[in-house]
Amino acid sequence: xxxxxxxxxxxxxxxxxxxxxxxxxxxxxxxxxxxxxxxxxxxxxxxxxxxxxxxxxxxxxxxxxxxxxxxxxxxxxxxxxxxxxxxxxxxxxxxxxxxxxxxxxxxxxxxxxxxxxxxxxxxxxxxxxxxxxxxxxxxxxxxxxxxxxxxxxxxxxxxxxxxxxxxxxxxxxxxxxxxxxxxxxxxxxxxxxxxxxxxxxxxxxxxxxxxxxxxxxxxxxxxxxxxxxxxxxxxxxxxxxxxxxxxxxxxxxxxxxxxxxxxxxxxxxxxxxxxxxxxxxxxxxxxxxxxxx
Amino acid sequence: xxxxxxxxxxxxxxxxxxxxxxxxxxxxxxxxxxxxxxxxxxxxxxxxxxxxxxxxxxxxxxxxxxxxxxxxxxxxxxxxxxxxxxxxxxxxxxxxxxxxxxxxxxxxxxxxxxxxxxxxxxxxxxxxxxxxxxxxxxxxxxxxxxxxxxxxxxxxxxxxxxxxxxxxxxxxxxxxxxxxxxxxxxxxxxxxxxxxxxxxxxxxxxxxxxxxxxxxxxxxxxxxxxxxxxxxxxxxxxxxxxxxxxxxxxxxxxxxxxxxxxxxxxxxxxxxxxxxxxxxxxxxxxxxxxxxx
Numbered sequence: 156x157x158x159x160x161x162x163x164x165x166x167x168x169x170x171x172x173x174x175x176x177x178x179x180x181x182x183x184x185x186x187x188x189x190x191x192x193x194x195x196x197x198x199x200x201x202x203x204x205x206x207x208x209x210x211x212x213x214x215x216x217x218x219x220x221x222x223x224x225x226x227x228x229x230x231x232x233x234x235x236x237x238x239x240x241x242x243x244x245x246x247x248x249x250x251x252x253x254x255x256x257x258x259x260x261x262x263x264x265x266x267x268x269x270x271x272x273x274x275x276x277x278x279x280x281x282x283x284x285x286x287x288x289x290x291x292x293x294x295x296x297x298x299x300x301x302x303x304x305x306x307x308x309x310x311x312x313x314x315x316x317x318x319x320x321x322x323x324x325x326x327x328x329x330x331x332x333x334x335x336x337x338x339x340x341x342x343x344x345x346x347x348x349x350x351x352x353x354x355x356x357x358x359x360x361x362x363x364x365x366x367x368x369x370x371x372x373x374x375x376x377x378x379x380x381x382x383x384x385x386x387x388x389x390x391x392x393x394x395x396x397x398x399x400x401x402x403x404x405x406x407x408x409x410x411x412x413x414x415x416x417x418x419x420x421x422x423x424x425x426x427x428x429x430x431x432x433x434x435x436x437x438x439x440x441x442x443x444x445x446x447x448x
Numbered sequence: 449x450x451x452x453x454x455x456x457x458x459x460x461x462x463x464x465x466x467x468x469x470x471x472x473x474x475x476x477x478x479x480x481x482x483x484x485x486x487x488x489x490x491x492x493x494x495x496x497x498x499x500x501x502x503x504x505x506x507x508x509x510x511x512x513x514x515x516x517x518x519x520x521x522x523x524x525x526x527x528x529x530x531x532x533x534x535x536x537x538x539x540x541x542x543x544x545x546x547x548x549x550x551x552x553x554x555x556x557x558x559x560x561x562x563x564x565x566x567x568x569x570x571x572x573x574x575x576x577x578x579x580x581x582x583x584x585x586x587x588x589x590x591x592x593x594x595x596x597x598x599x600x601x602x603x604x605x606x607x608x609x610x611x612x613x614x615x616x617x618x619x620x621x622x623x624x625x626x627x628x629x630x631x632x633x634x635x636x637x638x639x640x641x642x643x644x645x646x647x648x649x650x651x652x653x654x655x656x657x658x659x660x661x662x663x664x665x666x667x668x669x670x671x672x673x674x675x676x677x678x679x680x681x682x683x684x685x686x687x688x689x690x691x692x693x694x695x696x697x698x699x700x701x702x703x704x705x706x707x708x709x710x711x712x713x714x715x716x717x718x719x720x721x722x723x724x725x726x727x728x729x730x731x732x733x734x735x736x737x738x739x740x741x
């Protein structure tokens with residue numbers, strides 16, 4: 156038990172960060188599962204983080220209310236910007252949401268009296284406990300798992316495969332896209348609120364382009380075919396810098412190489428049940444033919 | 449004072465335009481959002497700096513060296529990463545993610561090789577004469593930047609609109625498959641486009657490095673975000689739009705610094721971007737591409 160205490164004292168932040176990054180990866184998985192390449196998750200995370208922190212620091216709200224506020228604010232913003240932007244498809248949507256991310260960053264930077272501008276918010280109470288993160292992750296996984304098997308989840312898949320065909324089947328394409336976008340924003344906001352109360356400092360540069368790219372990398376690395384992939388990807392991307400300490404300045408270079416290699420050679424990500432099944436089948440086939448001889 | 453600011457805005461806007469043209473060219477012809485364009489911009493600046501410091505080239509030769517170097521980097525990106533993805537017929541999102549990885553790779557490789565410190569061109573290299581036009585003081589450097597940018601842009605417009613190559617490129621932009629059936633060497637032109645776009649980006653990098661006299665590994669990131677803003681403002685894949693959007697952003701930035709305050713520099717540009725996103729997400733010149741069944 157003592158060794159565990161030691162481990163926890165050193166690595167608790169890292170472990171909880173894995174959980175929070177898992178939430179972020181799941182938030183982008185949700186929009187991707189509906190065929191939307193929306194890159195606004197870092198911005199939604201920032202909105203959630205700032206809303207929750209300000210609710211606690213300025214309004215003296217309890218932590219639970221702050222978390223709810225941190226989920227509600229990005230959801231509202233998603234509903235507002237979703238209406239015009241979700242009409243765009245493919246890369247056009249990616250660009251528009253990237254642009255929106257920059258808008259949010261600049262807005263946080265300039266609303267100095269609220270957000271502290273470039274200096275960020277300091278001294279946020281460290282209210283996030285390990286069971287908050289675990290609870291949030293389990294809850295989100297449960298909701299998404301149910302959603303996948305529901306009518307809505309199948310509608311998402313139909314829209315992802317072919318939007319026009321889906322609309323001809325009577326699926327409300329825009330409303331489903333809106334749902335995925337807003338729900339993703341809520342999850343990202345929750346992750347942001349939890350993260351802010353773990354690291355007790357937030358600044359505008361944390362929620363910029365690089366964070367958005369990180370979130371996308373986690374999901375793509377793990378694989379976006381199911382719920383396991385994004386969480387696995389989040390764990391790897393979070394642990395990687397710790398494992399690669401010896402490379403110093405070249406450390407992030409490995410992230411870049413991984414991203415390119417994954418995209419080129421494992422387009423479905425690391426966690427790909429279909430590939431596992433194929434390997435399994437092949438091994439069996441080889442085994443069987445060996446016996447015949 | 450206004451005239452002075454207008455000259456500043458014109459030189460800033462023309463460098464933005466040079467950068468955004470490469471960005472929009474890749475998007476228009478290859479259909480890829482090339483998020484490594486910022487890194488190529490940075491590589492151009494470093495190439496020129498090394499040519500000056502290590503090889504003792506004069507500035508004009510260093511500029512040409514940077515143009516060729518970044519152009520070749522662009523071709524390598526196309527051959528090594530984008531072409532295999534095209535062969536596989538990967539969805540749009542995939543090449544964009546690959547270019548994110550390439551950008552991270554270059555940024556951190558340069559950081560590892562040359563350190564994160566800010567480097568400068570030797571001060572005796574930069575022309576520091578001032579010229580007066582109707583009482584407006586203009587530095588030779590600014591004139592050179594404006595003239596060079598417009599010359600390169602003019603050449604690009606001429607090629608796109610008046611030559612056989614430009615006609616072929618526009619055909620590819622409509623449909624690469626149809627263009628190939630018409631006997632157009634599609635792969636060859638993709639390579640040429642990659643070279644041209646990256647070369648323009650590299651030259652823009654050198655010009656910004658001279659203008660602000662600062663070369664550092666992450667110098668490409670802010671301009672990448674601006675490039676995204678510019679091509680959203682102007683309409684994606686539209687060359688005219690990129691020019692107008694870049695000038696607009698240059699003027700908005702310089703005039704807001706001069707008359708509202710330096711903290712509002714990005715707020716005005718990106719506030720405008722936000723409005724465009726809400727009201728006309730396809731950009732000022734763009735069309736919404738909708739698939740007709």
